[in-house]
Amino acid sequence: MRILIVKLSSLGDVVHAMPAVQDIRHAHPEAEIDWVVERGFAPLVRRCDGVHRVIECELRRWRKTPLAPATRAAWTAFKRELQAQAYDAVIDLQGLTKSALVAWLARLTPSGRRFGLANQTEGSSFEAPARWVAHVAVSLPPHIHAVARSRQLCARVLGYLPPSSSSFGLLAQVNQAQSAIHSEASGDAAPLGQVALVHGTSRADKQWPLAHWQALGQRLNEAGYGVVLPHGSAAEEATSHEIASNLPNATVWPRLGLDALTDALAACAGVIGVDSGLSHMAVALDLPHVQIYNFDTAWRTGPTGPAGKAVASGQRRQCSVFAHPAPSLDAVWQVWLGISVVRQPV
Template sequence: MAEPRILIVRLSSLGDVVHTLPAVHALRAAFPAAEIDWLVEARWAPLLAGNPDLNAVVKISTRSWRDVCATVKRLRRRRYDLAVDFQGLYKSALLARVAGAAQRIGFAPGAARERGAAVFYTQRVEPRARHVVEQNLELAAAAGARAGPCCFPIQLAADAQLRVRQQLAAHGVQKYFVLSPGGGWRSKCWPAERYGELYRRLVALPALADCRGVVNAGPGERDLAEAVQRAAGAEGPVWFPLELPELAALVAGAEFLVSGDSGPLHLAVALGVPVVGLYGPTDPARNGPFSAADIVVRKARPDETSYRRGKHYSAAMLAISVEDVVAAVERRLGLRL
């Protein structure tokens, strides 16, 4: 019997795409001869380049009606047997539907990000696990995948690695750690001024005396990176613009990374880089680093787990002190018990 043609729908964003990789790997292990394609926003497609679990990466720009129509035509020509929507939005569920797959698997209304999206599925899964990686694996299991090792097959682009090495060399940086102060919504971020103070405290540690910091800032976040640099003072962390392939290359070479709940944090975990995560309104049991070795700093009260997309720093994030984070870095690197 021929193995199925499978369409993966996970359009965005960085951390969510990373969290879907183990589920797709499980599907490939279960269906080694299947044709597995991934529908993703063009911005995030470089993260999937060279992925051995995929036959094709189908790029889409959901902000362009013309591109959506052209992409749907391409999808329908592929004649998929199965579509698995890991996103749970109206737009992702509708794309799975119009792609033409007879079987469509997604989260049940209570677990989908937009409850009504579930109406477009032929099979709805109510996840029992807490972490999103494990929830995605439950969707894959509904499609026939079996339990196995959790794998994040991210391929680093050689040209991106070269560009990062050149940038680091131009700044006189060899060993380094990464501070990533962004996070999409301000309410789950930690202030730039505290990252600057954290930098001063970290480079004063004897074990990190030969390290320099690199600030990661996404599109439109240059002001944030510069604020960290100003707060750090003279000989502060360096910053240079990064596209997604360069970000992966930079993070892969870091000694460790400090960040709030963000895409770069989850990328670092997937690449095996030590992480200290700063958490407030989001629950680390669901969205935390998917590694038992990594450390989460959190002081939020139960009622502060709100997932509220605020424009201001939340009280839960402001409760985290620089001393808390320095101690967590020391524990993660084995510098203290």
């Protein structure tokens, strides 16, 4: 069986689709699974265990200059690669016009079918062409976690029950990361390892106060952890340096591609971060993690338990913490203490 997954973006959404791939592999070990994704996220999808071929597109860039010769050449090359293989099932996990277009362009076997969503779920985007293009459109409960959304769609399409537990299958090379990135930090000064503080997010209303990050870094240093600070933009880099400026053991990472970032995160003792793609990567890597929410949306995107339900403080080592306008420093710290003990030396 040849299956094509269409999930183009964004970083967190791509991570949330990975457990569906692992479910398919469990139910259909013989399946050959390809994935269409925006080029910027392709390095991460190549780390997803079980993905046979990653087909890159750049729809975000192409639509800015649709008639440019370079765009037309790139579009032609993309269609050629997409249609090089015929599929028994094309599954659109995104539910947007752009993903429906990709699904429509994909080539099917004589008995092949296109599958997609029939309805919008709370907090997610949905556009009608996704339903029109699909041979079979699947209705899902409107109140559903982002991970369960993809898992249930694939299960309904391919005729199996999702396992009670989930796995992301995100693979990392920890030894390489330790030597390449963590060598800058002092191991003697951080006997419990490094904790990544993921402060960057594309939405200002998801940010946590700078003073909280600085105070959290101080508590981590005093407890025996080093602090490392990833960033993805000039503004985030400046914030990273501001957080690190008064900490005795803090390292601002260089700008990293997704490959190196995956490896570097995997080598950390844990991650504390706002609702962002990097935080969702921490969950996928099964790291001790506190995910900070200024809005009550952890039920939809936060860490999930064995039954696919959002996990709150005190239930396991990957937890969300919510308060409005923002969780307090003490609230985040207490959750961290509750989950980090799992990884601390005896």
